[in-house]
Amino acid sequence: MDKLPKWVDVALIPLINLALALIVSGFVVALIGEDPFNALSVMVRGAVGSTYGWGYTLFYATNFIFTGLAVAIAFHARLFNIGGEGQAQLGALGVALVCLALPWPHWIIALPFAILGGALFGAAWAAIPAYLQAKRGSHIVITTIMFNFIASALLVYLLVGILKVPGSMAPETARFPEGAHLPSARDVLAVIGIPFARTPLNVAFLVALVCAWGVWMLLWRSRLGYEIRAFGQSEPAARYAGISPLKITMITMLISGALAGLMAINAVMGEQQRLIQDNVLGAGFVGIAVALMGRSHPVGVLLAAILFGALYQGGAELEFETSVPREMVVVIQALVILFTGALDGMIRRPLESLFARRKRSTSGVPAE
């Protein structure tokens, strides 16, 4: 079939999808008797209209960058890791254990260890489904989603038992020591004299950017990335080239799990500063939409994550500012995921034939 120009694939299609989602959302909002234009403006303003909005948008985006990268790298090996949620929960456990283990003197010392903790725990949680896939052929979609439930149950078990502060009623750990608090964007920007609202945006955002760059280097500059991509394209070809499916499946899932686990650096160490039960907030699943929309490319993931971050923050504002109920905000977010992820082909095919027709009428290159 005819190929689309690159700009159509990476820019036009996502934009049309987004526009469609917003139009349908507009109808839904109108149906419940709210002004859709006002709702849209509240969302946009709430997400990017102030440093407060930007702070939260980028804070949520940071979560989605981590989980989006986790899904994206697994996609390259044609592994559908939908266990980002559980891996992030375990990552949160790892980060929390590190942060609570020592009276950290300074965040700069705590951060590398927390990164290690989050990555290790997240990777370990991905390792079991990966092994079952590689060795036993148990489908990774099934195992990873089941591991989400196990992770959640494990966390509950730990939070109501061993990790709970004695005498406290909430199932949560103690607050992390002062030295394990990551500086927020407000603190950092204050140093260079830029005022910024008090938001949970913190240095983990930079860690996420470094990870995106690292994933890009890994996929397109390293032998391992070459092998991951080759394996994802064709398993027989991978075996032909001496690439071990077992090894690539394991390593890719370990990296994927580690990236998902790193989300806790932002959410747990950066914001919540204690381990709570529902610390991932569905970011593991949003990561799938982010990776799909970002075409599994780190730059695409970055942009898609910011878009979804804006949706989250804009949605929260919508709830504060208007009488659009919370459930409706979820519907709007779901519509965006639906259009950008699942219904991608709906736009792609008509566009493909449109461009094919246009090309045919403008050029007449003979067959090879």
Next chain:
Amino acid sequence: MTAPAIELKGISKSFGPVHANKDIDLRVMPGTIHGIIGENGAGKSTLMSILYGFYKADRGQIYIRGDKTEIADSQAAIRAGIGMVFQHFKLVQNFTVLENIVLGAEEGAFLRQSLARARTLLKELSEEYELHVDPDAKIEDLGVGMQQRVEILKALYRRAEILILDEPTGVLTPSEADHLFRILEGLKREGKTVILITHKLREIMEVTDTISVMRRGEMTATVNTADTSPEELAELMVGRKVLLRVDKTPSKPGEVVADVKNLRVVDSDKVERLRGISLQVRRGEILGIAGVAGNGQSELLQVLGGMQDATGEVRINGEPIDLTGTKSDARTRRARGIGHVPEDRHHEGLILNFHAWENVAFGYHHAPEYNSGPLMDNRAIRQDAEAKIAKFDVRPANCWLEAKSFSGGNQQKIVIARELEREPDLLLVGQPTRGVDIGAIEFIHEQIVALRDQGKAVLLVSVELDEIMSLSDRIAVMFDGRIMGERLPSETNERELGLLMAGITDTDREHSVAEIEANLAHVAGKVV
């Protein structure tokens, strides 16, 4: 004068910038067998798809028996009396022959009635055209030759007057192909019109009355079969003279490079695919493995190439190699001097979505010259790719194109360039010219012979008997995971090899087609 069965006037079809069919005129008279030949991508299949209603022509008209006909879909084609037998059969594996024939042409609400009607009609058709098949056999229990007959019966059941066969002999042994040709003759006698699409010159010369040659989307010539020769056809197809026989000197076998003893492979369904293969390949010789697809040749290549585990013993240059994946894989095989041009370049030899330059490093991506420190040296790989593309005349000479954008022949040239330029001691080659146009076939054959002449050992697997006969210095025939015998090309013929391929070793005796087919079906039943 009778109207032609099919007449095409000025048919054109393009896909984006590619003109698949350009201004095609074609006349096929009723009661004849008409051949259409051309290289891959010449536009044969597109033309037939237009005729069968899969594509709509951009321009041009179709006349069936003198009447201008619009063919919007395959149902319209069937109504116009056109039947199609595809290269890949469209049969439901766990249905019976009868059920498959009725499928999609059921009449009335009750299946029982249409099955009964079909049974009667099928009996008549079978007798009329000598197309004997058991109506109650399940498709999965039939050999490919039989399955093809079911496809033909399906078309006849739908009252086809014009039968189109797309590459019908690709999966058949020579004797099965001969039987197919007898069936086609029978159809012709009954007044049916047959269009045969193929790229095999031998069979088109044997069976057709008239031949049209396609090249680059155009119909370059239509000739009477009696007035032409294979050489002329080849020239018309390629646009220049080609050598159909491989020009090579007698081999000078040296010491043994590959020494294989008692190789066994059991697949995941517990079926034994290799049942004790022993063979030797020497320096300076090409050992050809002949056989019908699915008799263990693929497994043999995969074991030697490190893609599959096995038991037995393999020595390369006298040193044993491990046959289990935990100790040895394709990478270690390459390190031991084994090059591998795999049978399936789309799924094994190339990553179709990778750039050409990325494919040039495929399998050798650990080589020091492709790496600098922990990262890959993409610039070095591209330089090497450009050199190889130039040397092997890969077209278009653009290493940034994705592998899927190249034609079959040029894709194969990329694989050949990658594997041969490493000058392996043992080269494994599977189906080197499958889906490759004639011009590239010649080039690829020359390269393989050149490697042999450098004193390297070559193990060639091909289902094309012509290719085995012309390239090999020694021929081993495989059947059902065993080697049935070894012959020298000068001391054997296609008939003898064909019988060995069907598992019959007493080749002096006469054998019925039924006997051969029964043998092959036995193996085919195991091929999933």
Next chain:
Amino acid sequence: MSVMKSFLTATATLGLMAGAAMAEPGLIIDLGGKFDKSFNESAYNGAQRWVEETGGKYLETELASEAQREQTMRRMAERGANPVVVLGFANASTLEKVAPDYPETNFVIVDMVVDQPNVQSVVFSEHEGSYLVGMMAAMASESNTVSFVGGMDVPLIRKFACGYAEGAKAANPDVTVIANMTGTTPAAWNDPVKGGELTRSQISQGADVVFAAAGGTGVGVLQTAADEEILSIGVDSNQNYLHPGSVLTSMVKRVDNAVYDAFQAAADGNLQTGVVVKNLESEGVGVAMDEHNADLVTDEMKAAIDEAMMKIQSGELVVHDYTTDDSCPSLTF
């Protein structure tokens, strides 16, 4: 163009709202929703009552998820709400962190003590109220078995259960008390199906009076009790009306009063920070008596709880508070 216009209009409106909202109190409805017929609903009713009586305005929002506590709390403070009322112990550690960032804003937390200069902590003597309904349960029981369904297994709910068991045993030393918790996570506050299942299981063990201290889950407990024709005891709000003739009484916990008082005190400019204990004496907890349960409550019961109430208020009777030492002499969990 029209989008731009409405954008500008919206901005202008927001500016006005922000100005007008300067001193409005704010209420954050916790997980479970404001119509949980229990804890949240009680708080919501308190706020509504304040609106009706004073004609004032307040800001309200509903918490979307556990992890958005901090954002919601900050958002409420940023919008200028004062005081910001948060419901439930789960807010404690978040408030501990947020409150110092907004020294000009007062916060009120219900059910937990947060030691910050700008926080009022409202706690209830649930053990005392539970003691009273426990006595009633034991007196109403014919099978000598009463039961308890808790929401999330936390010390606060054990405090309910412990007081309930102590009261039951005080009224009838031979009574058997069965106690079950719905779960260990906040989801246990809103699982009426499981609440019903637990009740059924307790009935099969002989219980004929069940006390639900489980937020939204309690709706399922009360429903099952009515279906199975046993008696039930509601919690937080007066739930007697839900199944007249089946709900023996409700252990009311006047969260509505806590919210009302906080709103009113702020309007008057005299909100006291620090710990506020709402007990029997201050009518922070109590036993609901109305026309829906009048037929179920005997004079004997009334006399018994009146006497106990007097003893507790005078200090003659001290009901054990589970949270003081994390143990319960009259019930093992």
